[in-house]
Amino acid sequence: MxxxxxxxxxxxxxxxALVTRLDGAxxxxxxxxxxxxxxxxxxxxxxxFAAAAEALALLAVGExxxxxxxxxxxxxxxxxxxxxxxxxxxxxxxxxxxIDFSRAMARIGKYLGYLVxxxxxRPIFATRARVPDADEIVVAxxxxxxxxxxxxxxxxxxxxxxxxxxxxxxxQLAVRTNAGYIGAMxxxxxxxxxxxxxxxxxxxxxxxxxxxxxIGLDIGARTPEETAxxxxxxxxxxxxxxxxxxxxxGTLPVHNxxxxxxx
Numbered sequence: 001m002x003x004x005x006x007x008x009x010x011x012x013x014x015x016x017a018l019v020t021r022l023d024g025a026x027x028x029x030x031x032x033x034x035x036x037x038x039x040x041x042x043x044x045x046x047x048x049f050a051a052a053a054e055a056l057a058l059l060a061v062g063e064x065x066x067x068x069x070x071x072x073x074x075x076x077x078x079x080x081x082x083x084x085x086x087x088x089x090x091x092x093x094x095x096x097x098x099i100d101f102s103r104a105m106a107r108i109g110k111y112l113g114y115l116v117x118x119x120x121x122r123p124i125f126a127t128r129a130r131v132p133d134a135d136e137i138v139v140a141x142x143x144x145x146x147x148x149x150x151x152x153x154x155x156x157x158x159x160x161x162x163x164x165x166x167x168x169x170x171x172q173l174a175v176r177t178n179a180g181y182i183g184a185m186x187x188x189x190x191x192x193x194x195x196x197x198x199x200x201x202x203x204x205x206x207x208x209x210x211x212x213x214x215i216g217l218d219i220g221a222r223t224p225e226e227t228a229x230x231x232x233x234x235x236x237x238x239x240x241x242x243x244x245x246x247x248x249x250g251t252l253p254v255h256n257x258x259x260x261x262x263x
Contacts, residue, residue, distance in 0.1 A: 002039060015035060015087065016034055019040075019042065029042045033059065045072075060091065063113060064085050069082065093109040104227065106118055112232055116136075120137075121141045146173045167184060168197050185215050
């Protein structure tokens, strides 16, 4: 049954992870983890929960890994090794604007497991020397690139151009995609002007509300590296439907339980 479900998911290009237990009496037991459901049993509810959470994290970045837990899913204890195979392409991150902040954003985007493409219409800026960590650098007008680029719910669109001739056309297209994250750099005044321009262009308020601007979480970031961290944190928080505050001030579980285990 597990392998039938796995085969069907692969046929339909549905993201899925297969967890295989390597130790103990239940060696060989498997857990099939989808983004909204889990099937199978590794031996204990705690181990199933911990494995599913780790599988979802790996599925988000399209990576395989070996992980070790206790028998009930504890981070320490009698070691149970799990091999997690994630069947999903890496998510895409499109960074519009090859500026100093883009170098740091490309670096942390790759660290998070994204395939990072940096796009700029100015050949003098869109160079490997400026953004050495990008997987791809494209010389193109941002909206023209986005019009044909593959975008899905895991895609992050990061607009750092900070120039209305680039920002408005690409944001008009961005809000019509199903991208999981859309962020735009600029002050509150800059974004207020953007909102006026987008409304004049016929963009609905509900679509405008999808844009995170000023971009990033409020951590007092100043440098490009700090700004990239604040943007990355906002991407993760939005994906996990969290507000991004301090864990010590919150009441929610540290890790989201987004799955229900089924046989």
